Amino acid sequence: MTNPDGVDPEPVDLQTGRAHGARIYDYILGGKDHYAADRAAGNETLRVWPALRVHMQANRAFMHRVARYMAIDKGIRQFLDIGTGIPTSPNFHEVVQEIAPESRVVYVDNDPIVLVHARALMNSAAEGRTAYVQADMREPERIFSAPELLSTLDLTQPVGLTVIAVVHFIEDDDEAHRVVRELVDGLSAGSWVGIAIATDDFDRDVLAQVQQTYHAHGEALRWRSHRQALRFFDGLELEEPGVVQIHKWRPELGLSRPVDDKDIAMYGGVAVKR
Numbered sequence: 001m002t003n004p005d006g007v008d009p010e011p012v013d014l015q016t017g018r019a020h021g022a023r024i025y026d027y028i029l030g031g032k033d034h035y036a037a038d039r040a041a042g043n044e045t046l047r048v049w050p051a052l053r054v055h056m057q058a059n060r061a062f063m064h065r066v067a068r069y070m071a072i073d074k075g076i077r078q079f080l081d082i083g084t085g086i087p088t089s090p091n092f093h094e095v096v097q098e099i100a101p102e103s104r105v106v107y108v109d110n111d112p113i114v115l116v117h118a119r120a121l122m123n124s125a126a127e128g129r130t131a132y133v134q135a136d137m138r139e140p141e142r143i144f145s146a147p148e149l150l151s152t153l154d155l156t157q158p159v160g161l162t163v164i165a166v167v168h169f170i171e172d173d174d175e176a177h178r179v180v181r182e183l184v185d186g187l188s189a190g191s192w193v194g195i196a197i198a199t200d201d202f203d204r205d206v207l208a209q210v211q212q213t214y215h216a217h218g219e220a221l222r223w224r225s226h227r228q229a230l231r232f233f234d235g236l237e238l239e240e241p242g243v244v245q246i247h248k249w250r251p252e253l254g255l256s257r258p259v260d261d262k263d264i265a266m267y268g269g270v271a272v273k274r
Helices: 021-028 036-048 052-073 092-099 112-116 140-145 173-185 204-216 226-231
Strands: 078-082 104-109 129-134 160-164 192-198 266-272
Touching (some): 021 036, 036 052, 036 204, 052 266, 078 092, 104 112, 112 129
Parallel strands (some): 078 104, 104 129, 160 192
Antiparallel strands (some): 192 266
16 A cells, blocks of 8 residues: 555554454454454454354444444444454444545544555545544554544534443553543533443453453453443433443344344443433
8 A cells, every 4th residue: 555645555464463453353253454463363253152143243233333323323423443354344434434424434443454454445435535544442542633633623622422332452451441532522512422341240250261262362351340441431411321331232123133242242332422
């Protein structure tokens, strides 16, 4: 990918020798952007927890529902997506720009493979705009000061912030809550926030093995209880039905297949900043 100024960028180290959560996700969902370490971690996790694919599909469906809810029900027209992951259509901007082509979306991720695919993320509708910020979510100050963000979003107006299935990569609870708090602090009143938080509340023994598998392959994974998940929404006004398993958050009638609660290891919720 060539930079806008026509200069080829520095080579990107994809760190293919170790498993990465985004690439495991891509592999489980049938993508093609993964490596032997990711496939090994994914296959081992599937042996321990065959529901992994169902869980990941539910997570992606939750992201789509949150995007549509913010765009349709709340009229949000600019979005900040933290922990973007490898592009898989429909991407976030495709969902919201189908509803409102003028929507603006900024993607943020620190995975080098997402940087390689950033061009796909910037394939915006003509009326709208998308941009990509290469940054770690642990550094909200850097995210909010990035030229790509500042030239795309108006932070004096409401933004739809999504932090979907990424806080479990921050294993320290205080650090994880700090990151979300500072991201929310950077938004204006009237902004909406969607968060998905990994949990082992529904199948602890099996999910303890999943965590061990991730750790054995060099990837972080931190389960959190419902009480801990609620903390991420401190200072915000939760929308109904509150913080629930993601497949139970405003499911679309006739489109969702019955799912066993034990197959879903994620809480999700949407809230507004007053």
